[in-house]
Amino acid sequence: METLIPVINKLQEIFSTVAAEIIQLPQIVVVGSQSSGKSSVLESIVGRDFLPRGSGIVTRRPLILQLVNVASAEERKLAASGDTGEGRLSRPSSSGIVADEWGTFLHCKNKIFTDFDEIRQEIESETERMTGSNKGISPEPIHLKIYSSTVLNLTLIDLPGITKVPVGDQPVDIEHQIREMLGLYISNPNSLILAVTAANTDMATSEALKLARDVDPDGRRTLAVVTKLDLMDAGTDAMDVLTGRVIPVKLGIIGVVNRSQHDINVNKSIADAIQDEQTFLQKKYPSLANRNGTKYLSKTLNRLLMHHIRDCLPELKTRVNVLTSQYQSMLNSYGHPIEDHNATLLQIITKFATEYCNTIEGTARNIETSELCGGARICYIFHETFGRTLESIDPLTGLTTLDVLTAIRNATGPRPALFVPEVSFELLVKRQIKRLEEPGLRCVELVHEELQRIIQHCSTYNTQELLRFPKLHDAIVEVVTGLLRKRLPVTNEMVHNLVAIELAYINTKHPDFSDAAMVSASVNSSQSEVHPDGTRKWKMEKADDKLSEEKSRNPSGSAYASPSKGQVVNLLDAPVPVSRKLSLREQRDCEVIQRLIKSYFLIVRKTIQDSVPKTVMHFLVNHVKDNLQSELVGQLYKSQLLDGLLTESEDMAAQRTEAANMLKALQRASQIISEIRETQLW
Template identity: 70%
Template sequence: MTVPVGDQPPDIEVQVRDMILSYISSPSCLILAVIAANTDMATSEALKLAWDVDPEGRRTLVVITKLDLMDAGTDAMDVLMGRVIPMKLGIIGVVNQSQHDINTRKNISDSLQDEQSFLQKKYPCLANQNGTRFLAKTLNRLLMHHIRDCLPELKTHVNVLTAQYQSVLQSCGQPVQDQNATLLQIITKFATEYCSTIEGTAKNIETSELCGGARMCYIFHETFGRTLESIDPLAGLTMLDILTAIRNATGPLPALFVPEVSFELLVKRQIKRLEEPSLCCVELVHEELQRIIQHSFLPEPKTDELCPFQELLRFPKLHEAIMEVVTSVLRKRLPITNEMVHNLVAIELAYINTKHPDFVDMTLVSASISSNKLKKRGQCQVELLHQGFEMGKGHKFSQCRSERTRKELRGGGIEDHGEDKEYGLGLRSRGRGWNDKRLKLSQREQRYCEVIRRLIQSYFLIVRKNIQDSVPKTVMHFLVNYAKDHLQSELVGQLYKTELLDGLLTESEDMAQQRNEAASMLKTLQKANQTISEIREIQLW
């Protein structure tokens, strides 16, 4: 059919061709190509379509109709013998009922008898291999053998489709019979899977990225731990800041000892810097707890157990309600956890424990610095004596070393050069009350500044270690463990209410339609499987 007739669409030819190809393109399909004997077979559309999908002719049977309507002096002997169209399944000629036979309601038996008489008269050597009766037997035989050959593959295909639709039906769930039991079951499954993801005992463990408890462990010991370790105990603390604190703590009198007030003031300033990364640690864990809600839990590969999130997709309103409850629980615990972390830093600031067993003794630090100074002076004196012995007794003391060395040996103050430069003593006044001249420190002030620096570093490391250990414990107790312990009770308390059941367990239309389609397809596949089993028991001829 190439020309649309009546109300047929303009693309009727394309539609018919596509429909035919959708069937005959399957390798498990037998093709029956029907051709009129009084037409040119070289232009047959049926043969062209058959050759497109079956070029070797392994599954195509040709039927030649209207043998009785051929022109006088012609016959279909060459075609029926396979000399014109070679087909492995064969070529069978038939004589159809005429329109007159149909109008007069000619008996089928009479029509078959007349067909056999025509074949015996026109094609006597081929009469037994043509005709409607022979065509029916041949089609039945070919179909049965073809089914037998394709049976293993068909059986496998049906089983695969059955498993797929069973999985679809399982994911859709059964229609709700008991709303109370269904709601409690979903809440329990969700809470269990949520806690299992945190504990690392979930049925389906993620392999592409860290999630749940594993990510929290990474946050505690990698992100948070490395951030604290990267903080320099003395960062942002200049020698000028230390000297200012020392002189402010001594008032109008020169300092005879290292003032503890200056140490406490400066070390608290450094400890305060630990609060921000600690609060960031809390926020990162809170984000991970929130992200677990969005995490798609998958059923265990070896079971057909329905995962909670698939059921939540079935009930979208319940899904939204559960997300809101969990988010609310986490949101309420966040400021409590932040406050506790803030208190941890405040506790460290409240009391500077200089008697801590790991804290460097101030006396030892001072003695160590003094010892280094004395050792340096002793080396200078030995060097001077050595130089005097080479140069002779007449060599004058003023010629042995520079003026700076003589001042050092005589106990004089060290001016702003040499080792003093590393402390940045050339800083000018910036509203601190210093004059505009280059700042000069006495030996005592240099020693005091170094003592303060070492004490700050020592105590800061102690506090940092405490914070690094206490913050993860605080987050686990006030946020993570609280969510685990109270999640299910919160969900039940807020959602398990009679007036909410109908709304929460309203199933989406798409899910209901999908369940009906899957159930219908499963019935069809079960019938197909039964038919295949029956065919295998039939003895083929």
């Protein structure tokens, strides 16, 4: 299983290049308060001084520390290859490295650091580059890999120490920033938490253990480290703490003794400090000495990390495979870089035109389920909206009996008519037929609006291609809109002509038209049965009660006041009566005309109801369908427009590059994971 940690290190490097947070890799996260001894613990594990030191927040960016066990310089001289055995990795011999220990940073791959003081300076300068000098922090990690023959394979993440009160020029919300950063790393379910707490503080108030418990309440992935065992008050010890009787931690509690500031000042080596640590533990905690100390901590971390990686590996492999498939599909949707502009333009135009026509025909791939769209909505407009509107028009609406009677009398001229004049019927029926024109024009307008909506519908289901080329999208919309705009007046004119044709010739010989003689006979028969005495009154809609009263007092029919004695009466100035009793003949003539108007109007309405949809389909819908692609090709397929129309949007290009990089990283990760043999897991 020794090879598992280097595998995770490789995966970490791969995903760090694409800033991927979608893969949660197994790792050890080190958390603790300021001055709890985190840096000293890490340096003791590495065996080298390499971390920045000072007052306040020194660690202001996450440090991903990968420890790689390699052969010593002497062993590498004897080895022909870079491998000295399973799990013991080294740089290639061609690198010319003769030191036993060296380090590399991900942000400067080609530089090898053999001086650990330079490593410290590089950490400080890289931190300053990202966070400035105002003690601010940044979640952007620094990747450091240390190769040594004295370390065990480990991956550790050193995080800023927990602080509560801003010092100096630290931001006022420094505590909130740090806790957010810590939560980002320790909330990863695949991470192990190394909670560092000083022995000379109360474990019950340990900030590190409190944070760990918030995300890991069962303590299944938390390992506690108690530092500064040698600084406890005289007469006290950490026996209860180290045995887990104070705060139980499932993965255990390990005590260590780090170098003091005095030891650092006098340049006491870490090797000597580890030797003194063992002496102290043997003397102070003899029964626990073999289960505490820096060496035991390193071995425990190595063991825990390997087993944790083994447990997480199946889920990690599945996650990588799923994401690989998703990003492959995403990359395919963005399209490939354009090689042939002509072919690409024709392909997009053809696809859009086909989708547009299929939406009208109802054969599109993506059928709308939330509302009527395309051809279905056009059908609804024809037979529901337009059809119901025509059916709701009463043939005699707006036509009063007085209008009919006036038309009859005007058509007779100065002589009383013996028969109902035909001219009055034609005059009145044309007036009613004219009312059918407005619904027809409104039907054209509704269909035109739906054809406009189909453009947006097709754009929605071809989003990736049209978003990729925004100028081409705008040009296509403009061409289709222009084509529709050109056909609108032509279609309106034809609808106008349909009504004009009906008005041009009133065909009283139409087979469905009621025979005038039969209608007249029917009216006469009806009146004789219902009103044999002829006393039925027909009141006009615009009745004038005063004139009616005067008419009743003036049997001669003149609607003027009786002159007083000595007053000259001017009969020529008398007003035309507007309300009076209709004679039986007048009643009969009006009813005949009304029945004939209704009969003929229904014939024309039926014709218009059938002709307008056909007109709209021929002059607008079918014309657009038949000429859409040729119109698009004719206006857009021009050499001088190709480069401009196929200019890719910056967002789409950036998304494709990001998806391609992520896919490459996932494929590389999948390859690395697949190389792990089943026997390596046990």
